[in-house]
Amino acid sequence: MLKVLSSSCLRGRFQATPSALPSNLRRHGTQLESPWSRVLGSLRGRKNPSLCQRLFFCSDSTDGSETVEAAAEAKRVEVEGEEADSKTSSAIVPTVARPEDYLTVLALPLPHRPLFPGFYMPIYVKDPKLLAALVESRKRQAPYAGAFLLKDEPGTDPSAASGSDADKNIYELKGKELFNRLNEVGTLAQITSIQGDQVVLIGHRRLRITELVSEDPLTVKVDHLKDKPYDKDDDVVKATSFEVISTLRDVLKTSSLWRDHVQTYTQHIGDFNYSRLADFGAAISGANKSQCQQVLEELDVYKRLKLTLELVKKEMEISKIQESIAKAIEEKISGEQRRYLLNEQLKAIKKELGLEADDKTALSAKFRERIEPNKDKCPPHVLQVIEEELTKLQLLEASSSEFNVTRNYLDWLTALPWGNYSDENFDVLRAQKILDEDHYGLTDVKERILEFIAVGKLRGTSQGKIICLSGPPGVGKTSIGRSIARALNRKFYRFSVGGLSDVAEIKGHRRTYIGAMPGKMVQCLKNVGTANPLVLIDEIDKLGRGHAGDPASAMLELLDPEQNANFLDHYLDVPIDLSKVLFVCTANVVEMIPNPLLDRMEVVSIAGYITDEKMHIARDYLEKTTREACGIKPEQVEVTDAALLALIESYCREAGVRNLQKQIEKIYRKIALQLVRKGALTEHPTAGDHVVVLDEAKIESVTDLGETEVGGETQVVADPADCSSNEMASDTTVEVDPTQKDLPVDQSRPVTDQHTDLQVSIESHKKKETDAGKAVEKVLIDASNLSDFVGKPVFHAERIYDRTPAGVVMGLAWTAMGGSTLYIETTLVEQSEGKGALHVTGQLGDVMKESTQIAHTVARAILLEKDPENTFFANSKLHLHVPAGATPKDGPSAGCTMITSLLSLALKKPVKKDIAMTGEVTLTGKILPIGGVKEKTIAARRSDVKTIIFPSANRRDFDELAPNVKDGLEVHFVDDYNQIFDVAFANEQHTEN
Ligand SMILES: Nc1ncnc2c1ncn2[C@@H]1O[C@H](COP(=O)(O)OP(=O)(O)OP(=O)(O)O)[C@@H](O)[C@H]1O
Numbered sequence: 001m002l003k004v005l006s007s008s009c010l011r012g013r014f015q016a017t018p019s020a021l022p023s024n025l026r027r028h029g030t031q032l033e034s035p036w037s038r039v040l041g042s043l044r045g046r047k048n049p050s051l052c053q054r055l056f057f058c059s060d061s062t063d064g065s066e067t068v069e070a071a072a073e074a075k076r077v078e079v080e081g082e083e084a085d086s087k088t089s090s091a092i093v094p095t096v097a098r099p100e101d102y103l104t105v106l107a108l109p110l111p112h113r114p115l116f117p118g119f120y121m122p123i124y125v126k127d128p129k130l131l132a133a134l135v136e137s138r139k140r141q142a143p144y145a146g147a148f149l150l151k152d153e154p155g156t157d158p159s160a161a162s163g164s165d166a167d168k169n170i171y172e173l174k175g176k177e178l179f180n181r182l183n184e185v186g187t188l189a190q191i192t193s194i195q196g197d198q199v200v201l202i203g204h205r206r207l208r209i210t211e212l213v214s215e216d217p218l219t220v221k222v223d224h225l226k227d228k229p230y231d232k233d234d235d236v237v238k239a240t241s242f243e244v245i246s247t248l249r250d251v252l253k254t255s256s257l258w259r260d261h262v263q264t265y266t267q268h269i270g271d272f273n274y275s276r277l278a279d280f281g282a283a284i285s286g287a288n289k290s291q292c293q294q295v296l297e298e299l300d301v302y303k304r305l306k307l308t309l310e311l312v313k314k315e316m317e318i319s320k321i322q323e324s325i326a327k328a329i330e331e332k333i334s335g336e337q338r339r340y341l342l343n344e345q346l347k348a349i350k351k352e353l354g355l356e357a358d359d360k361t362a363l364s365a366k367f368r369e370r371i372e373p374n375k376d377k378c379p380p381h382v383l384q385v386i387e388e389e390l391t392k393l394q395l396l397e398a399s400s401s402e403f404n405v406t407r408n409y410l411d412w413l414t415a416l417p418w419g420n421y422s423d424e425n426f427d428v429l430r431a432q433k434i435l436d437e438d439h440y441g442l443t444d445v446k447e448r449i450l451e452f453i454a455v456g457k458l459r460g461t462s463q464g465k466i467i468c469l470s471g472p473p474g475v476g477k478t479s480i481g482r483s484i485a486r487a488l489n490r491k492f493y494r495f496s497v498g499g500l501s502d503v504a505e506i507k508g509h510r511r512t513y514i515g516a517m518p519g520k521m522v523q524c525l526k527n528v529g530t531a532n533p534l535v536l537i538d539e540i541d542k543l544g545r546g547h548a549g550d551p552a553s554a555m556l557e558l559l560d561p562e563q564n565a566n567f568l569d570h571y572l573d574v575p576i577d578l579s580k581v582l583f584v585c586t587a588n589v590v591e592m593i594p595n596p597l598l599d600r601m602e603v604v605s606i607a608g609y610i611t612d613e614k615m616h617i618a619r620d621y622l623e624k625t626t627r628e629a630c631g632i633k634p635e636q637v638e639v640t641d642a643a644l645l646a647l648i649e650s651y652c653r654e655a656g657v658r659n660l661q662k663q664i665e666k667i668y669r670k671i672a673l674q675l676v677r678k679g680a681l682t683e684h685p686t687a688g689d690h691v692v693v694l695d696e697a698k699i700e701s702v703t704d705l706g707e708t709e710v711g712g713e714t715q716v717v718a719d720p721a722d723c724s725s726n727e728m729a730s731d732t733t734v735e736v737d738p739t740q741k742d743l744p745v746d747q748s749r750p751v752t753d754q755h756t757d758l759q760v761s762i763e764s765h766k767k768k769e770t771d772a773g774k775a776v777e778k779v780l781i782d783a784s785n786l787s788d789f790v791g792k793p794v795f796h797a798e799r800i801y802d803r804t805p806a807g808v809v810m811g812l813a814w815t816a817m818g819g820s821t822l823y824i825e826t827t828l829v830e831q832s833e834g835k836g837a838l839h840v841t842g843q844l845g846d847v848m849k850e851s852t853q854i855a856h857t858v859a860r861a862i863l864l865e866k867d868p869e870n871t872f873f874a875n876s877k878l879h880l881h882v883p884a885g886a887t888p889k890d891g892p893s894a895g896c897t898m899i900t901s902l903l904s905l906a907l908k909k910p911v912k913k914d915i916a917m918t919g920e921v922t923l924t925g926k927i928l929p930i931g932g933v934k935e936k937t938i939a940a941r942r943s944d945v946k947t948i949i950f951p952s953a954n955r956r957d958f959d960e961l962a963p964n965v966k967d968g969l970e971v972h973f974v975d976d977y978n979q980i981f982d983v984a985f986a987n988e989q990h991t992e993n
Pocket residue numbers: 438439440441442471472473474475476477478479480586588617621622656657658661
């Protein structure tokens with residue numbers, strides 16, 4: 001029966017590129033594709049697609065008569081074609097002789113695949129003799145030859161890809177050699193066209209070579225093979241064939257390459273035969289040549305179907321893999337593109353549905369939404385600016401820089417808490433409780449804050465004020481600021497102006513600059529979200545001098561209650577009301593604060609703490625917070641008062657408590673380490689274990705139970721359960737001193753206490769019972785073991801002299817770090833008649849140098865008055881020195897001390913024991929007031945001074961001091977130097993001679 005492939009898709013295929021070629025041809029690379037495409041080209045040239053179709057499936061039978069019928073039908077169709085080509089049609093018209101009459105045929109070697117009956121195959125014929133013979137046979141109207149697949153060369157890998165060098169040599173095979181390489185079973189092939197060395201074949205029926213007839217060209221005798229008879233109605237055969245068909249359909253779903261073949265074939269499923277189905281499956285599968293040859297050789301149709309089924313199943317798997325690979329690659333490549341497209345589509349859809357406005361509208365909506373809740377409280381002029389800017393935003397191009405500037409500006413403008421105040425707390429008692437909770441002492445500051453709250457309560461509103469906390473570092477200026485905010489229920493914001501020299505930091509940059517930002521105050525308001533925060537301006541005394549504008553003046557505008565109700569930030573360009581903001585400034589040296597600023601401030605000075613205050617702060621505040629921070633329980637540690645006192649007096653002699661805090665932290669860190677180490681050791685050892693710890697150097701050996709080697713302690717760990725008993729716990733206190741060589745170890749008693757390699761000696765207590773009834777390790781810190789935790793005292797007493805010799809007097813000084821004591825030393829260099837002079841050292845400033853000159857003159861006058869005979873100053877070259885030489889010193893307040901020192905040398909009389917003095921002296925011996933009375937008093941107490949001489953003008957300052965600062969001091973207030981002379985040199989018996 002003739003099958004004319006009329007599907008339009010086939011027509012399309014033949015007009016397509018080589019990729020549309022049947023897959024079995026395409027798979028074998030260019031060698032096959034090339035002639036195939038040329039043949040296609042020639043056919044296409046004839047503009048007769050129907051002809052091409054016929055060439056593919058010309059018959060469903062291997063029967064010669066059918067072939068004749070097929071050819072006749074082909075011719076009929078061809079004639080019907082508009083552009084029939086007589087030359088081509090003659091090429092496919094079979095000879096008069098029937099195919100089965102061909103018993104001797106020319107043998108055509110097929111390098112890659114066998115030719116299946118009913119299939120079309122273009123090949124190259126390189127052998128000129130063979131080609132000539134083929135041409136000749138066509139001329140003789142006998143265009144048939146035998147096509148046989150070449151066997152693989154012995155030793156080659158059949159799975160190796162074709163197209164290798166070995167393949168190229170097949171064209172050189174000739175005669176016997178070629179004969180031996182041919183598979184026995186092949187196909188009777190009709191030569192449909194010959195163009196150059198390209199020959200197009202159509203397979204007809206199976207052949208088997210029986211003998212070699214001639215070698216050049218190779219001619220063989222053949223038997224025509226017929227399929228073994230089979231029952232067409234056999235269920236198994238049917239089922240197998242149906243499975244082949246359904247697999248082919250599955251492949252069709254995944255592989256478009258096969259679609260045309262399979263569709264065409266299955267369309268004609270009604271009159272197929274099983275044999276051809278098997279051939280079809282094998283032919284179009286991608287199986288290798290030996291597998292295909294196996295199908296060709298199989299004459300049992302059922303078996304052939306089974307073989308084919310295997311091949312197409314495999315093909316299906318391959319096509320699935322191919323599909324997934326293609327999909328993955330496609331996804332990878334087009335992922336980005338697809339996302340972009342989808343995004344665009346999404347945007348378009350949203351816009352269409354009115355779900356999303358464009359960027360500008362969305363932005364405007366965002367800003368409006370932000371300002372909406374505050375609209376009533378927001379000043380009208382600000383609302384007006386916002387409206388104007390929003391209108392401007394709509395008009396600007398979104399990509400323009402101006403747009404960004406406007407957007408940022410609106411962002412800031414709408415983010416500020418216009419008229420948004422936190423509820424103030426005017427409860428004085430609560431505020432006092434909070435202030436006391438956070439800080440010990442600081443009565444002045446606390447009082448001032450409470451006054452402020454009281455006024456606020458009476459007025460119903462609080463007025464922004466500027467409080468300036470001044471004092472040495474570490475006295476709690478910053479931390480009290482935080483407490484005040486808590487007490488007043490205001491938001492807290494801190495910024496430091498130390499070294500600030502750019503006015504823009506305070507007042508912002510103009511919007512026209514790239515990267516312009518508003519000033520600190522606007523940033524503060526945005527940050528805290530309320531318009532009445534407490535703003536702590538740290539280090540205001542260290543405000544820079546400024547290169548562009550004066551930061552001090554900008555601060556003035558910010559802080560002055562008269563001006564700051566309409567503070568104008570350069571960036572915002574709309575006045576902001578800062579009058580509700582409570583400003584607290586901190587400074588170390590009040591004198592360094594620019595005067596106009598200082599004028600507007602209420603200075604509250606914190607002078608520093610005396611030992612007693614430090615003890616309280618350490619015990620009730622620092623220790624508590626540090627212990628909690630280190631995760632140590634109160635019952636695990638005990639720091640004795642003696643230890644704390646030693647720590648304050650020998651390690652932390654500063655005015656504040658920052659260093660003390662550091663030392664306490666150091667102690668607690670070490671304790672934490674010890675506790676953890678002990679915990680680790682006591683957790684792991686079990687009863688009977690030996691644990692040797694302490695100084696590594698001392699450990700020589702570990703012995704068995706009950707033995708102690710010299711230099712090491714062997715301790716037997718008791719059953720941990722025993723430790724919980726009261727009796728045991730109370731018995732196991734061990735004191736270890738690493739410096740002690742042979743420690744007495746009571747080996748009859750189990751010990752759980754272990755010592756770490758910290759190389760410190762501590763008393764480990766296991767006797768304390770917690771509420772839960774468990775024994776706890778307790779670390780005890782006493783004055784004796786303090787150095788194990790904080791090292792040797794770094795700060796030695798300020799007192800150089802236990803008893804000052806003649807010519808040495810203790811003075812009192814004030815520094816930014818607090819008060820301090822200092823000595824004025826004078827010695828005689830040489831004596832020569834009428835050559836009295838004074839040489840000065842100790843990095844003294846100009847004022848202090850002048851003081852020495854004044855002191856020299858005054859001392860000479862007083863000596864003359866007291867002892868007219870004494871010519872000491874007139875004839876002596878003197879040297880006055882103020883230790884420590886590395887520290888620069890200045891100021892007039894050491895005047896009286898210098899006079900006393902000079903007189904003491906002149907009189908060879910030491911001053912009263914434990915006396916210190918301070919006061920500026922005039923040339924006539926009058927004593928002028930000094931500053932820093934509290935600091936100086938505290939410093940004097942630190943140095944164990946018992947008697948202090950202050951100028952009378954400072955009596956008020958001294959009287960204001962807390963009683964605990966004044967307690968036990970003998971204080972003299974003087975107007976004239978003679979009064980000092982009387983106090984300093986009175987009742988002293990130690991005249992040196
Ligand atoms: N009276 C006090 N009661 C409790 N703790 C205090 C007291 N004074 C200071 N402290 C603590 O001392 C530490 C240092 O204080 P802070 O940082 O406030 O010092 P400061 O005066 O601001 O120093 P600086 O001038 O260097 O900024 C803080 O942890 C603070 O809690």
